[in-house]
Amino acid sequence: MAAPKGLINVMDYQAAAKRALPRMLYDFVAGGALDEQTAFRNRSGFGDWWLRGRSFRSSSDVSLRRDLLGGTLSFPLMLAPTGASGLLWPFGEVEAARAAAAKGIVMQVSAGSLQSMEEIAAASDGDKWLQLFLYRDRGLTLEFLERARLxxxxxxxxxxxAPVHGRRDRDSRNGFSIDRKLTPGTLVDVAWHYRWWLRMARTPRFAMKNFAGRSTGNMVDMAAYISSVLDPDVTWDDFSWLRDHWSGPVIVKGILDPQDALEAIGRGADAVQVSNHGGRQLDGTLASIDALPAVAEAVGGRVPVLLDGGVSRGTDIVKAVALGADACVIGRAHLWGLAVAGARGVEAVLDILEQEMRNAMTIGGWKSLSELDRASVMRLPPSSL
Incomplete structure (x- = not known):
């Protein structure tokens, strides 16, 4: 689909989203933990890797399709689970689900979505995976599994x-609260972004519907409840327990260490996702692209390897696939599109990334994803740049 006029890449959408959203909401999406070193490195780390294209191997018929865990992606990209994305656009999770289905890719649905998992599932016939945490109340975990199955x-x-929420200085400074109530500190900010306010004011009162009935309808109280049920004391035995209660594919998201990848496989994981939660949890931890090569080498093709964190160009996807990822997953990138134009904006961002990837593979001489390998990329030390 055609992108809104003047927006030709993901960074353009980010700039447009910054203009469209109140500052506290933009910072909630853009921000990371503490000094945001990991969030920054997630993006900048791709710049250390350089593509090594081949001559006289270009093709007008490049294939980007990827078979994955019994499904097929039109190109190797998915939407990440992004909590409370319905704050950016009315019924934002539903809008994102429709865009993902239109593009033939998977949506990983957040347990912390404003719409219920059932409403998001019914929004499109696209392939969807549910993000899940191991809650203190294992009965709640089992309830989510059964609801997902149905x-x-x-x-x-x-x-x-995410056994606890990371410390995010931007949110603390802004007094960010997942609610629509105006306070003196937010009134001026919202006034400057009145179009967002008018658009959102016509929607039902915000609620994290997956947890309906377990706290009051107030969003602040519900967010506090969700924080209280996260379990910081989980072990691999708890994962094995969950594996025993779900018959379909299980993906372990948050892998940075090769030994953890091997443990996940040994415990029955069907895929691992290299991730640091977008740099929103532990600052100073490895960037996803820096952790990927060692994880992919340890996995050795036994299960698919996914990567999220910092992907904002089609060439980023090419590099990640060359380094061993079967597919990439985007969070902030699709949220910028959502904030600008709802489903239309998400689909436009996906179009951009697909077109950039296809262009790079055509020029570089890779006719299919299977032709991308470690010989396709080279890492240059910072001193040589």
């Missing part, structure tokens, strides 16, 4: 790197 989710994506 709603038609094909896989479960277990997040391992």
């Amino acid at each position: 709603a038609g989710y094909r896989a479960i994506c277990v997040t391992t790197d």
Whole structure:
């Protein structure tokens, strides 16, 4: 689909989203933990890798399709689980689900979405995986598994790197609260972004519907409840317990260490996702692209390897695939599109990334994803740049 006028790459969408959103909401999406070193490195780390194209091997018929865990991606990209994305655009999770289905890719649905998992599942016939945490109340975890099964989710994506919420200075400074109530500190900010306010004011009161009935309808109280049920004391035995209660594919999200990847496989994981939660949890931890090569080497093709963190160009996807990823997963990139134009904006961002990837593979002489390998990229030390 055609992108809104003047927006030709993901960074353009980010700039447009910054203009469209109140500052506290933009910072909630853009920000990372503490000094945001990991969030920055997630993006900049791709710049250390350089593509080594081949001569006289270009093709007008490049294939980007990827078979993955019993499904097929039109190109090797997915939408990450992004909590409360319905704050950016009315019914934002539903809008994103429709865009993902239109592009033929998977949506990983956040347990912390404003719409319920059932509403998001019903929004499109696209392939969806549900993000899941191991909650203190294992009964709640089992309830989510059963609801996911009944709603038609094909896989479960277990997040391992958020036993507690990371410390995000931007949110603390802004007094960010997941609510629509105006305070003196936010009134001027919202006034400057009145179009967002008018658009959102016509939607039902915000609620994290997956947790309906377990706290009051107030968003602040619900967010506090969700924080209270996260379990910081989980072990690999707890993962094995979950594996025993789900018959479909299980993906372990939050892998940075090769030994953890091997443990996940040994415990029955069907895929691993190299991730640091977008740099929003532990600052100073490895960037995803820096952790990928060692994880992919340890996995050795036994299960698919996914990567999220910093992907904002089609060439980033090419590099990640060459380094051993079967597919990439985007969070902030699709949220910028959502904030600008709802489903239309998400689909436009996906179009951009697909077109950039196809262009790079045509020029570089790779006719299919299987032709991308470590020989396709070279890492140059910073001193040589």
